Amino acid sequence: MTTTLTDLAGPGPLPDQDARTRVLETAYRLFYRHGLRATGIDRIIAESGVAKASLYRHFPTKQALIEAYLDVRHARWMDWLETRLAAQASAAQWLAALPDALDDWFRAPGFRGCAFINGHAEVGSEAPPMTVQHKRELAQRIERACREAGLAGPGDRAADLLLAVEGAIVRAQMEGADAARAPLQRAFSRVLA
Amino acid sequence: MTTTLTDLAGPGPLPDQDARTRVLETAYRLFYRHGLRATGIDRIIAESGVAKASLYRHFPTKQALIEAYLDVRHARWMDWLETRLAAQASAAQWLAALPDALDDWFRAPGFRGCAFINGHAEVGSEAPPMTVQHKRELAQRIERACREAGLAGPGDRAADLLLAVEGAIVRAQMEGADAARAPLQRAFSRVLA
DNA sequence: ATGTTGACAGACAGACCTGTCTTGTTCAAG
């Protein structure tokens, strides 16, 4: 499965998949676009064309649906990143190309920041574990690239890059992609120098 | 007025100020701690010991109360920053001391990230203008320091520092202050080098 | 043919939401 940029913004229009898939895809789109609390079960019911009993058969609580959404989101985002950077021949090039890849994401229609940052900001400390787990896996992926690129101190290096990535996501969300592009590029250049 | 770190986390216990102040201080604490949507009017009523009619006399809608909260938050946060860094003799020292000041904030009891990032993440594009205005004023303050320190390209420099600051706030919120401290310090060292 | 399974449709419960309104009290200015 290769995840495209539009998959990250929202799913396709209206598939005639089974009820569970329709619920999850609709929740995916609404949760990301409008937030967790702002999205009610009734709206997910209406827009997915599914009976309420069917939703609660597959997802016993709204919390369970949120967690399923975050799991899918994590898988798709990581998959998109790998696909987007698959053409890079070396780990060094992979790292150097990361800012451009993120810039593509920031400019994608429907971009509304990081679902995990937003989710964590919304529900606070009682957030599902995936909100923080996603960031850890991204940090590990970046650290692996640093190690494979033969950089000294890959752990610190990855932490520095992740700090810049998080900052760029927030900047792009609040001020637009243009506000994040150049600073992110410069931050990467400095860390990888 | 000098704003202390505990003022940023939540106001004092229960003053016998007038009704408007009690409402605003209670809203300040609850909105920051639990989020905008999660905090209902009834709870603000109950914890501030104020009649509902009194609340609605001073703040015609919840939205107006949210905007008043963000205004106060902005003023207090900027005031805290100036106070915290007032001892720095030069603009260069002011900039160099910023990471330590932020680290203090990250370690303050009740720290739950940036109220403006969180607010923007929660309500999305219909967010009050103050959510983005706060960041612009902070960027201007940093840019001024860069200019006064005689650094070349103060605009770009400030944008780079702000990116690191935003990233550090998010990292500290999700993983704790320790995860943000060293990367933020290194990012500042590189940009100011 | 009969029973099972999944889905649709929607009423319903109980809680909570924002916002309005009523009633009674306190207190201070005219």
Place this chain on the structure above:
DNA sequence: CTTGAACAAGACAGGTCTGTCTGTCAACAT
């Protein structure tokens, strides 16, 4: 002393929230 503003307490309206429950229907296996 009177008048009016600010306030406390809380009922109330109308809506939305999550989650449960009752029925009906179609597909499919036995």
